[in-house]
Amino acid sequence: MIKITHDDFDINAMISQARTSKMGAMVTFLGTVRDDGIDSLQFEVYEEVAITELESIRNEAFEKFGIESVDVIHRIGDLPVGEDILLIIVGSGHRKQAFDACEYILERIKESVPIWKKEVGESGERWIPGEAYNS
Template structure:
């Protein structure tokens, strides 16, 4: 899911906790406070991003046998310290949940059309991503 407002990590974790899940693993990405960076502008091709995220989630479930995968990525203007992305994976066992979580964030960075621009006092500069 793509959101232009805050991410409720507690709600995401709550949705993932089920009787068959012995492990829930979360990755929380935060906008770094790099020197001179005042904010980050995140642009997303929404329709393509949602579809690609759906494919990645389905792949993770099939590949690692996890019971659920939940992903939310922010868009818009974000300040250092704000949460930009959350991935939550639940499974019967921890190894599968960890592997699925890592797979999802790696594939998201590689395949989902999301662009980040660091805003500084001198202007803006696009951040080189894995794929975009």
């Protein structure tokens, strides 16, 4: 599953849905809004391109690592400190492929998916420069 949403997600439900009998390993990455002296992060997306790019990254990971499954959910909108932002779930027959694929997917998302974030706090608002997605 590849999904961009304003809604929060149930991590345990997503892991249960991703699980198959062929998996010996599941690796998850959960990105959250950390307290860096801000009130929230605002995420904006060019959704059609972002979905296409996420699907391409998923396909690259399948080819490169021989994994069983990839699920990516990314939230957009105004997310206060403590909220979940990004969930990546990778299932594989073996743990090394799952870990390597999860890290690869995260780095590729940061490089090429058109999702931008802005810090919002007492001192004002500031777009985070640099990568398409910078966490």
